[in-house]
Amino acid sequence: MSVPTLDKSVNIVKNRDQVVTTLASLIEQVSNDRIQKHSVFNIGVSGGSLVAFLKEGLPKIQTDFGKWRIFFCDERVVPEDSPDSTYGQYKQLISALNLKENQFVTIKQGVSAQEAAEDYVRKVAQQFPQDAIPKFDMLLLGMGPDGHTCSLFPGHKLLEERSKWVAAITDSPKPPPSRVTLTFPVINNALYCVFALCGKEKADMVKRILVDGEDLPATRVKPNGGTLVWIMDEEAGKYLK
Ligand SMILES: O=C(O)[C@H](O)[C@@H](O)[C@H](O)[C@H](O)COP(=O)(O)O
Numbered sequence: 001m002s003v004p005t006l007d008k009s010v011n012i013v014k015n016r017d018q019v020v021t022t023l024a025s026l027i028e029q030v031s032n033d034r035i036q037k038h039s040v041f042n043i044g045v046s047g048g049s050l051v052a053f054l055k056e057g058l059p060k061i062q063t064d065f066g067k068w069r070i071f072f073c074d075e076r077v078v079p080e081d082s083p084d085s086t087y088g089q090y091k092q093l094i095s096a097l098n099l100k101e102n103q104f105v106t107i108k109q110g111v112s113a114q115e116a117a118e119d120y121v122r123k124v125a126q127q128f129p130q131d132a133i134p135k136f137d138m139l140l141l142g143m144g145p146d147g148h149t150c151s152l153f154p155g156h157k158l159l160e161e162r163s164k165w166v167a168a169i170t171d172s173p174k175p176p177p178s179r180v181t182l183t184f185p186v187i188n189n190a191l192y193c194v195f196a197l198c199g200k201e202k203a204d205m206v207k208r209i210l211v212d213g214e215d216l217p218a219t220r221v222k223p224n225g226g227t228l229v230w231i232m233d234e235e236a237g238k239y240l241k
Contacts, residue, residue, distance in 0.1 A: 009227070010240065019232065026229065028063055040067050041067055041138075043139070043140065046074060046141055051090060053196055066103075069103055070090070070099075071124065072180075077178035107120050120180055133185055138193075139190045141196075147219070153174070153217060159217060166183065193223045194230075197230075206230075
């Protein structure tokens with residue numbers, strides 16, 4: 001797979017196809033490194049357009065998917081068979097990548113957002129017993145047109161959460177309203193935080209975050225001692241040139 005090399009934190013590639021291949025190549029590199037060192041690859045995925053990027057890109061990479069544990073950076077509190085369920089959208093990857101269902105760490109079904117968040121904290125803690133704060137190998141993030149990431153929205157009190165690793169939100173401005181989300185203490189403890197995005201509708205917000213440094217949720221993703229990578233197409237990055 002010939003893709004542009006990632007030599008900086010902000011990578012503007014030609015088009016959506018190259019976002020898919022560049023993202024997949026980075027995931028391939030990091031997953032193989034982590035599996036070689038720790039025999040497991042702990043990755044968090046988001047919903048939105050990232051789902052399609054991964055469905056297209058992951059089947060083309062060489063890695064031991066059997067060593068992957070897949071978490072959700074955020075998840076909607078809906079039944080798994082709802083079209084709004086992020087896990088429901090990723091389920092197709094189970095057969096495509098020969099995964100086992102239990103490699104996805106999913107949220108508890110049939111409970112409130114608060115209960116789902118409390119349960120997810122326990123599930124996450126189980127996978128990172130040695131860590132004072134869970135240290136994900138890689139978190140794959142989207143950025144909404146309002147600068148949100150995960151289910152952390154501009155002006156929301158959850159932006160200030162400093163102790164809970166996973167929080168519930170019931171007033172998400174992006175439907176559906178009830179979700180669980182990782183919080184910044186966990187997000188910024190990851191080894192890699194990777195934003196992947198496309199399209200001119202994101203260009204203004206990309207400029208406000210990466211040029212103007214406006215304090216928006218996506219601006220606050222600054223992995224401590226980790227690596228932040230942005231991968232976007234020319235349309236999304238048109239104000240960065
Ligand atoms: O489940 C979700 O809604 C996401 O996790 C959310 O944070 C998403 O990543 C952004 O809204 C960007 O979505 P798009 O890439 O579709 O614009």
